[in-house]
Structures are given as structure tokens and as C-alpha cells.
Amino acid sequence: MKKIKTVIAFVLGLYMISSATSNYQGGVNIGRLTVDNQGIWIGFNSKPSDCGGSYYGWYGLIPNTLPYYKDLLSVLLTAKTTGVTVDIWYSSQSTQYACSSPGTLLPIYGVGFSQ
Secondary structure (H helix, E strand, C coil), rough: CCCHHHHHHHHHHHHHHHHCCCEEEEEEEEEEEEECEEEEEEEECCCCCCCCCCCCCCCCEECCCCCCCHHHHHHHHHHHHHCCEEEEEEEEECCCCCCCHHHHEEEEEEEEEEE
């Protein structure tokens, strides 16, 4: 059942971003995760290509307003625990200041396990 929910969350994430300008980064390792009232803060072991900086090691944020937020959290926790790489999809905002403050973190809308 969890695998089905994960696949559904992944497909929904792709659908949500298909009409918007989005970017993809494959094979990233989760360095750290924090959950708070804004959502899931994500730090990767290496800086994503669209990040010009880093906000104390944080690069992305999944807003807790996404309907499949908890499913994405399950994927991220599994990836972090097992060391498996993930693919991420996020809204495009590549600038020299991207990821350098809370308001410029990559808005991530889709996460899936890498092949």
C-alpha cells in the first residue's frame, strides 16, 4: 500500500509541475531534513545546479500545503535512512541568489527514487 501511495505522490507531483516552468535534478543524496510549520526543509550532500548559494546547508523546501505532503515526507525519510538517491522536481528560479535565504530555497513539488 505504501508503494502505491508513493507512486501516486510521484505522479501527482509530476502533474502539478507539468504546466509550470520546472526543473529536474537527478541522483541527489539527502544530507538532512527538518520538518516545521512551513514544511520540509531539505539539505543535499551537494549543491543543486540551480542554487547560487546555500542557506546554512538548506537548499529546498516542500511546502506543507501540498495535498501529498506526507507522502513526499515518507519518500524523503526512506531515502535518508537507506542512503538511496532521489530525483527532485522544483519550480525554476535559477539566480545567483537562489538558495541563499529562506525565501529563495528551491520550491520542491516532486520527489522520486532514482533508478
